[in-house]
Amino acid sequence: MTDHALAVTKERAFSRRKLGTMREAGLIAIILTLCILMSFASPHFLTLGNFRAMLMSFSVEGIVVVGMTILLIVGGIDLSVGSVVCFSMVLSGSLFLMGVDPWSASLIGILASALIGCAMGFFVTVIGLNHFITSLAAMVIVRGICLIITKGTPLSLFTLPPSFKAVGQGTLYGIPYVILIFVAVVAIFDFLLRRATAFRKVFYTGSNEKAALYSGIKTNQVKFWVTVLCATLSGVAGVIYMSRFGAATPTFGVGMELNIIAAAVIGGASLSGGSGTILGAILGIALLSVVSSSLILLNVSVYWQDMIKGCILLTAVSIDHFLHKRKIA
Template sequence: MLADTMGTKAVRSPSWKRIGSMREAGLIAIILALCVAMSFASPHFLTLGNFRAMLMSFSVEGIVVVGMTILLIVGGIDLAVGSVVCFAMVLSGSLFLAGLDPWSASLIGILASALIGCVMGFFVTVVGLNHFITSLAGMVIVRGLCLIITKGTPLSLFTLPPAFKAVGQGSFHGIPYVIIIFFAVVMLFDFLLRRATALRKVFYTGSNEKAALYSGIRTNHVKFWVTVLCSTLAGFAGVIYMSRFGAATPTFGVGMELNIIAAAVIGGASLNGGSGTILGAILGIALLSVVTSSLVLLNVSVYWQDMIKGCILLGAVSIDHFLHKRKAS
């Protein structure tokens, strides 16, 4: 019944009106305006090299943003994604240095990341803790595991075979494999989130968990598997980072969760659950990437950059709060 009602509303709403009201349209306008302004401010902005660098910089983070967006839609949040990315890197790197081939080591790293998601999902759905506290504890514990595995020393993986390095450093007809993988993940989960019945339950659970439960949706199962998905994608991103940089540092990914959450919220994912799109989240991280590139080209001190990003996040959360309040009234 709930799905039928939503489908009816979508049919009755004129397509031009839906496009005009999309948050994505506003983000595209802001990104284009920034690009135009920066084209006058710096001659180096509108260059193929700069755009390639921006795409490379947010492509791997974009994979993590996909999982975070789906988790935010269901009403959760994961503060441990940066630590999980690092954990996948150092575990896979350590196994490779111990003699395992990099493909098997990477698979184990991704599966171990999924296991972390299972543990956090257990504490959320069975024990009854909320996502914030659970993932906060997970962030500290997993970061500690990274330090234990590496003994605080970065791992140099220069002996990785060329075939594995090609995943993070190679290209196909001039297009880096990293960007191809990123777009493949985005298109897959954007399609599933819009079309697959299983992932549509994410919206129903996030919008009104009690109503979803009464309509027969096993909401705890939905929250559990979305938590696992978020950690798995973070682990996958960690393996790509390892391939790209040929190293694994135990402090990698510190503060990454700020960018990830900011991108998803800027893109329209509500902290109250029930709304958000993959496209919006990707536009959100693209906006942050454009801002970062602009600050660098304008020689803005690195000490100011985090503060500016924090202000952007605060603004996005404020907008989300007022929009949610307006819908509720």
């Protein structure tokens, strides 16, 4: 009975990944269609400068999307990613201003972000709280810590050494380091999620936690480490932002979780767990970036932009809910 349950779980995971591949193809078609339409609507859209700006804008967020996607696959969610990104910036920046070299300060900021993930993982796996309420509390607490550290005042970090600034501002053969780091993170975790045995447990846990548990998978450990991974990648993104902008603002990242979750869900990650791909999530954030750039070039009010993004998220969640109900039926 247990083997049969696991077999059913594996079959569902496989079918959802197949559905994800179809969704990825659909997203590529939508993105290309929007690009073609915008090429007629605005002469500034199909320019190297605009595409570079779009790539830079979603590359760092894309690193956070990778962690969020894996967490959604396991059946969790993290509303604190924007706060953790800000926390990593603020802590690293504060340590630098206190005399710590930027590389060591950044490492401490990333490790501290990982500890936040450990704390959330503890409350989820040991105390028994769900990811939503745990990460909601963490979002508020961590944002408060950012305000306490900075006293509500942005930190100016223009004295960062050029070697460190190069991470966020430098290029290699004309390609920004930010984009290269983003591509490397995506490639690594996409490969692991598709091929590594350890990451298959993420799909099995998200598809049917009880069946996975009865089959010998330590589901709490899987959920714990995936939560830590998401927070750690948020910390990495925070350090890159600090290097790119040369500043650390305590209000940075407010609302970032909306873009991150929307991108992952649009890309095929299910809020009920068990499905999703890194490529799909990246296509999701690429779509949102194209939409944002298009709205800006068309002089659409920023208030309408937020509403449109919200409608896109609602549509994606509705489609996911419909497909999940149809699959259960």
